[in-house]
Ligand SMILES: NC(=O)C1=CN([C@@H]2O[C@H](COP(=O)(O)OP(=O)(O)OC[C@H]3O[C@@H](n4cnc5c(N)ncnc54)[C@H](O)[C@@H]3O)[C@@H](O)[C@H]2O)C=CC1
């Protein structure tokens with residue numbers, strides 16, 4: 285069956301060509317869909333590509349039966365329900381820097397237009413007037429610009445403002461003094477930026493913290509005659525408070541590209557305010573930016589669908605090829621250990637501790653723990669759990685997950701150990717990657733063992749007395765279950781012993797029940813990897 289890539293907003297042809305180049309791909313472009321049409325179109329799609337217009341709601345995501353990835357040809361992913369995508373294990377990727385310059389240049393165009401009344405003077409002239417006195421503006425040189433959000437776009441805006449002779453104040457929790465100095469920006473807190481600026485421009489994402497970051501209270505702290513610019517996201521500035529301040533003349537002007545509701549409603553008060561420059565979300569609308577983001581997102585979609593490395597995932601830490609290669613053997617071990625632990629533990633799990641030691645002490649963004657959880661929950665939810673949603677399954681199960689890292693293994697050069705506490709007690713399994721022998725179990729519930737972590741296994745804990753192993757062997761033989769390998773371990777003679785049998789076929793539950801009934805057997809598990 286063809287791989288269906290659904291594109292629901294206009295993206296540049298260069299991106300479509302890359303998508304069509306994927307072997308077996310069918311690229312379906314359908315724009316301006318109603319929510320119901322979108323739900324129908326997405327049902328059999330493997331990938332979805334959008335800009336900012338398509339609203340990818342939970343409802344839409346839940347209508348997708350095999351969607352692997354949503355690609356956003358641009359930066360902001362606020363039109364995509366990230367939580368719903370993550371829960372369904374759908375990767376969300378964006379194109380974070382393809383439109384940076386376009387957005388920074390648009391911000392500047394807006395700021396200058398505002399300072400020099402260009403749109404209003406233009407309109408006035410077209411109406412037959414020649415009002416040179418009416419449209420006297422202000423210079424940028426010598427003014428103070430506050431940039432709220434010094435990420436990619438904020439930084440480019442700051443650089444351009446310096447070239448215009450402005451003093452630039454930068455507010456961003458992640459702006460270091462060193463970076464501020466290298467950009468010639470004065471790092472400050474939000475209150476200072478708000479109080480001291482002649483122009484304020486916002487360049488943050490829209491989050492709980494930034495929603496109405498500029499509200500009536502903040503506007504009241506600003507200089508009389510301040511000018512505001514928003515080319516980031518509608519909702520960072522409270523539009524009603526802004527409209528009132530513009531009408532009152534407290535704010536001298538505002539240049540706004542993005543709105544709380546898009547398209548901007550016909551009767552919106554900002555449309556009737558003096559000294560506004562409004563554009564319909566054009567920040568990224570340049571030929572170059574649209575080509576950049578379309579290419580960037582299309583390449584990433586192709587990488588994801590081909591199972592290659594990708595860089596710009598929003599809901600999964602990205603791994604470089606080098607990191608992927610370094611982690612590869614441990615990924616296999618971690619997943620098998622997770623699957624093993626799920627079958628070993630049984631009962632409702634309440635907490636899990638994963639210990640990484642030596643070469644496995646994963647500094648690369650907790651990827652291995654995702655893998656352990658993927659294995660652990662796959663046992664119960666086959667085919668539904670992946671790297672994207674593994675932590676969500678843990679959250680939903682109420683499983684507290686803790687990571688411990690040790691620079692050296694206790695016995696081996698690399699070790700991964702999983703301890704799971706359930707209402708039935710705690711179990712522990714430790715594994716290592718042993719060169720060409722691959723992933724192996726090396727300890728089970730505190731008993732030393734050495735066996736490949738693969739195939740069908742029977743694990744018992746029993747009294748260490750003669751005849752136990754023989755009886756289990758006979759029972760399996762009677763049921764035509766061949767034993768391919770056997771490991772036993774104990775701490776002391778006559779105490780408790782463990783046995784891990786590798787068998788050639790699945791063990792029916794009634795055989796396990798029968799083994800469990802044997803006197804001296806304390807625990808028995810069938811484990812399939
Ligand atoms: N109008 C348009 O067409 C376009 C709009 N955008 C929007 O512009 C915004 C910025 O984009 P980029 O610079 O690429 O993103 P970015 O991720 O590079 O930068 C965002 C910055 O905001 C900072 N930030 C986050 N929360 C903050 C807070 N509470 N206070 C202060 N700073 C905070 C972050 O530390 C980061 O440095 C985004 O909202 C994006 O969606 C981007 C491209 C085009």
Ligand SMILES: O=C(O)CCC(=O)C(=O)O
Nearest residue numbers: 335336357358359360568
């Ligand atoms: O796709 C667009 O034109 C909007 C771009 C944008 O807002 C973004 O990249 O965050």
